[in-house]
Amino acid sequence: MEANFEILLQQSNTIKNFIKDKVVxxxxxxxxxxxxxxxxxxxxxxxxxxxxxxKYLVNLENAVANAEQLQEGGVVKKKTTILGSISVYSQRPKGNKRKFKMKTFDFFEPEINNEELHQTLDDYYAKKNRFNEILRESRLKNLENVKIPTALGERVQFYFYQCLEFLIAHEQRHVVQIKNILSLVKTDSAGI
Amino acid sequence: MSYKHIYQNAFEPFIRVSDAVTEYLDNRLELKKFNPRALITEAGNVERYFYIVVSGVQAGYLIDRDGNKVVLAFSYPGNFTGVYDSLVSEQISHFFVESIGQSHLLALNKADFDELFVQFPEMMTWRLRFIEMILSGRGQREVEMLTSSASERFEAFMKRCPDELLQIPQKYLASYLHMKPETFSRLRARKN
Structure with missing residues (x-):
């Protein structure tokens, strides 16, 4: 029995609990x-x-809302593309190392002030809970042929499953980054 | 509505439930309903409840390295369910618990579960016997998995299998018995 969405849910829960237990x-x-x-x-x-x-949540939620329920005993199938697979591979860290250095798009550059601390963490939990709900509902829907636009625009799209896989791999990459930042700022704690 | 007879039947093979314990459970157990295929517990999260099954069948499984579900246990009316080790250790669960059809479960939260043994130390006898039963069941399963052929495992399972389990999709039963659904189907047809 394949468990595609369950794997992603397990990984997503692990990330959420890392933020809750080690960051907050x-x-x-x-x-x-x-x-x-x-x-x-x-x-x-x-x-x-x-x-x-x-960038992604609303499109994913709409896709789930509009998808048909899987028939009883129906199996979730996943479609992939080479571009999608490369994107997932390049994001997914290897152990505690990020495979490639990459520059983010300008619209994903975070601008933050010190007062936003609690709001940013609260927002993260709210979005993470929405994402996990998408994963739960996707287990029971036929989303095999659904495509989701990437951050590059409507012309470059992921298949639904691969979009979720990409977002998890991207988040895993940033969990590694958070661990690295904490190891640096905690050893060099002058001024804190 | 009191579910006294349900949890008394669940506890009483191990220990007689006193009136005071009955009152404690009556005031704290919460009835939860799960739709078909809903996840009762998710891997990557900590188990929050101790459950007693009122109706339905549940499967406990993990995801192997190839991304397949491996069913390790079932529960059905009168059983306890959930991920006990995660509940008591407050560590992340490696297992999913899924409601195969619709399920109704009586749920006791972690704080009330712990308090039960503080207020009623005699319930530790139940806890000890419950853990012994789990250990013995796991041991028996390991022996079967490592020493028996597929048909021997099938025969042994059919002898002890309650009627409730025979109604669920056979892919779950095949996974539990560590065989392909086709093999399970062939053995079942031969038996019939």
Missing amino acids: PLDSAYLLRKADEKSWSVLEVIKHLNLVYD
């Missing part, structure tokens, strides 16, 4: 501090994840 309890100084001028703080990473979710 930290002193705000750690969340706002950057290892250097060019890099992001932990809070900026989370704000970036929120911006990415903003």
Whole structure:
């Protein structure tokens, strides 16, 4: 029995619990501090994840709402493209290393001020819960042929399943980044 | 509505439930309904409830490295269900629990579950026997998996299998018995 959506749900829950257990309890100084001028703080990473979710969540929710229910005993099938597979592969970290350095789009650049700390974390949970609900509902829907526009626009699209896979791999990549930032700002804690 | 007879039947093979315990459970157990294929517990999350099955069949499974569901256990009316190790350790669950058809479960939250043994130390006898039963069941299953052929596993399962389980899709039963659905189907046809 294939368990495509369950795997993604397990990974998504693991990320959510990492943020809840390892990030949220930290002193705000750690969340706002950057290892250097060019890099992001932990809070900026989370704000970036929120911006990415903003780009995809509504389209994913609409797709789920409009999809037909799978027939009893029906099996969820996933369609993939080479471009989608490369995108997922390039995002997914290898152990605790990000495979490639990459520059984000300008519209995904996080701009943040110190007062936004709690709002940014609350927003993240709200979006994460919406994303997990999409995963739960997708298990029971026929979404095999549905396509979702990427951040590059309507002309470049992911198949539904691969879009979810991409978003999880992207988030896993940023979890590694958060771990790296914390290891740097916690050892070099002068000024905190 | 009291579900006294349900949980008394569940506990009483192990221990006689006193009136005080009955009152405690009556005041704290909450009836939850799950639709077909709903996830009762998700891997990657911590189990929050201890459940007693009122109706329906549930499957406990994990996802193997190839992305397939591997069913490890079933529960049905009169059984306890949920992910016990995650509940008591408050660590993330590696297992999913899925409602195969519609299920009604009596749920006791973690705080009330813990308090039960503080207020009623005699219930520790139940807990000890419950853990012994789980250990013994896991041991028996490992022996069967490692020493028996597919047809021997099928025969042993059919001898102890309650009627409720014979109604569920056979792919779940095949996974539990560690065989392909085609093999299960062939063995079942031969038996009939």
